[in-house]
Amino acid sequence: MNDHTRAGGDGPSTVRRWLNTIDDAPGPSAPTGPTISPRPSTLAGPPTPTGTADCPCRDWATSGAMSLTGHASGPPVLCPASAVPLLRAAACALQPLGAALAHPVRVDPLALLTGRAGALGLTRHGRLSAGGATRLLRAADGWCAVSLSRADDLELLPVLLGRTDVDDPWRVLTRAVRRMPAGDLAERAQMLGIPAAGLPPATSVPPTPWRVKRIAPPARPVPGRRPLVVDLSLLWAGPLCADLLHQAGARVIKVESTRRPGGTRNGKRLFYDWLHAGHESVAVDFTTREGRTGLAALIDAADVVIEASRPRALQQLGVAPEQRTHRPGKVWLAITGYGRAHPDRVAFGDDAAVAGGLVGWTGGEPVFCADAVADPLTGLVAGLGALASLATGGGHLIDVAMRDVVAAFIGGPPPAAHTLHGDNGAWSVHCPRLRQTHAVLSPRPPQPRGTAPELGVDTVRVLGEVAASRR
Numbered sequence: 001m002n003d004h005t006r007a008g009g010d011g012p013s014t015v016r017r018w019l020n021t022i023d024d025a026p027g028p029s030a031p032t033g034p035t036i037s038p039r040p041s042t043l044a045g046p047p048t049p050t051g052t053a054d055c056p057c058r059d060w061a062t063s064g065a066m067s068l069t070g071h072a073s074g075p076p077v078l079c080p081a082s083a084v085p086l087l088r089a090a091a092c093a094l095q096p097l098g099a100a101l102a103h104p105v106r107v108d109p110l111a112l113l114t115g116r117a118g119a120l121g122l123t124r125h126g127r128l129s130a131g132g133a134t135r136l137l138r139a140a141d142g143w144c145a146v147s148l149s150r151a152d153d154l155e156l157l158p159v160l161l162g163r164t165d166v167d168d169p170w171r172v173l174t175r176a177v178r179r180m181p182a183g184d185l186a187e188r189a190q191m192l193g194i195p196a197a198g199l200p201p202a203t204s205v206p207p208t209p210w211r212v213k214r215i216a217p218p219a220r221p222v223p224g225r226r227p228l229v230v231d232l233s234l235l236w237a238g239p240l241c242a243d244l245l246h247q248a249g250a251r252v253i254k255v256e257s258t259r260r261p262g263g264t265r266n267g268k269r270l271f272y273d274w275l276h277a278g279h280e281s282v283a284v285d286f287t288t289r290e291g292r293t294g295l296a297a298l299i300d301a302a303d304v305v306i307e308a309s310r311p312r313a314l315q316q317l318g319v320a321p322e323q324r325t326h327r328p329g330k331v332w333l334a335i336t337g338y339g340r341a342h343p344d345r346v347a348f349g350d351d352a353a354v355a356g357g358l359v360g361w362t363g364g365e366p367v368f369c370a371d372a373v374a375d376p377l378t379g380l381v382a383g384l385g386a387l388a389s390l391a392t393g394g395g396h397l398i399d400v401a402m403r404d405v406v407a408a409f410i411g412g413p414p415p416a417a418h419t420l421h422g423d424n425g426a427w428s429v430h431c432p433r434l435r436q437t438h439a440v441l442s443p444r445p446p447q448p449r450g451t452a453p454e455l456g457v458d459t460v461r462v463l464g465e466v467a468a469s470r471r
């Protein structure tokens with residue numbers, strides 16, 4: 001087995017194991033909902049075309065993920081972890097769970113991985129992330145990923161390094177890291193709130209991507225009623241989760257601060273529309289009493305709350321899950337870099353991927369795998385967990401850690417032996433076992449189902465509906 005992979009089961013059985021952690025036993029006096037016991041046939045993934053065997057090489061090459069992995073001046077790199085069967089099993093499990101709500105959710109999981117890169121026109125840069133904010137740096141005993149995507153990160157760099165002459169942040173950091181153990185650097189950076197992670201050694205036991213605890217008794221499903229989802233998250237993972245629930249038939253309300261709207265709203269419109277088309281938009285000022293009251297009312301009215309904040313941020317607003325009384329069936333989905341047990345550790349998609357152990361390898365050294373891959377993997381898993389909870393009547397807090405999601409996806413044997421061919425910048429990968437050759441394609445732009453709403457366009461109407469329902 002490749003030193004950089006982890007042993008694990010096949011995709012359907014692994015997803016079934018995940019779902020079993022959601023399907024816990026309700027209290028003896030609580031009403032019960034349907035239980036989840038997916039048949040293997042429902043998790044086996046889409047049927048394979050006649051005469052064509054399943055080929056992870058083909059999937060990585062044609063999805064655009066392979067073209068995003070490797071050095072810009074070198075060949076593209078196949079991901080060493082055999083994540084494709086698990087990706088397909090997770091996506092296939094969405095179909096019956098979505099159908100139990102209203103509509104089966106049919107997604108191409110490989111397209112989810114490369115949607116942002118396709119929208120933004122990103123390419124591979126080796127140990128510089130495709131998005132440009134994170135780097136893999138050689139440490140004294142291994143490798144470390146550091147993200148400097150915010151102004152605060154750059155301002156704190158002199159404190160991290162213990163020096164004031166930081167004229168070129170990356171040059172100075174690269175030199176300093178070579179003299180430090182990767183774990184020590186990551187720990188010091190995290191204490192300052194800078195996203196950083198050491199690349200871990202291989203392990204043989206992939207974790208479960210979430211931790212689940214009951215916060216309310218389950219509720220009996222009401223036929224024909226659309227669950228109300230309040231999405232407090234930003235960036236990629238949380239909005240993707242919300243959109244998967246929307247595709248299953250849920251009503252999704254995006255809630256943002258008027259003082260600090262979501263960063264992706266002001267970026268490439270194609271990417272934002274892809275994640276938010278068909279949702280509703282509410283914007284309030286969290287610093288005012290009126291704004292906090294409206295936020296609390298929305299959270300209390302929601303069937304599902306999606307948030308990706310540090311726990312203390314919601315506690316300061318008085319709306320943390322521990323501060324609310326939850327009615328039967330409530331589902332609370334918390335997405336963080338390292339889980340609620342590590343509330344002060346921060347992460348973004350690229351450094352979280354390194355923390356979970358998912359990188360490409362070329363010349364014996366790591367490179368970033370795809371684009372911020374922890375984000376789409378987490379969004380897919382979070383959507384699966386939320387739908388599974390709703391199918392069992394809800395009443396759960398699902399604690400999703402991006403690092404653990406990534407680690408859960410890199411189990412299994414490495415892909416079959418393969419060879420690369422290049423001609424004037426065009427690459428193809430050949431699988432000798434299946435005698436197939438596949439072109440390495442660039443990421444395709446996503447296809448939004450419509451246009452996302454403008455900031456706060458639904459605020460008055462939605463808050464009026466919530467206030468009327470409480471009378």
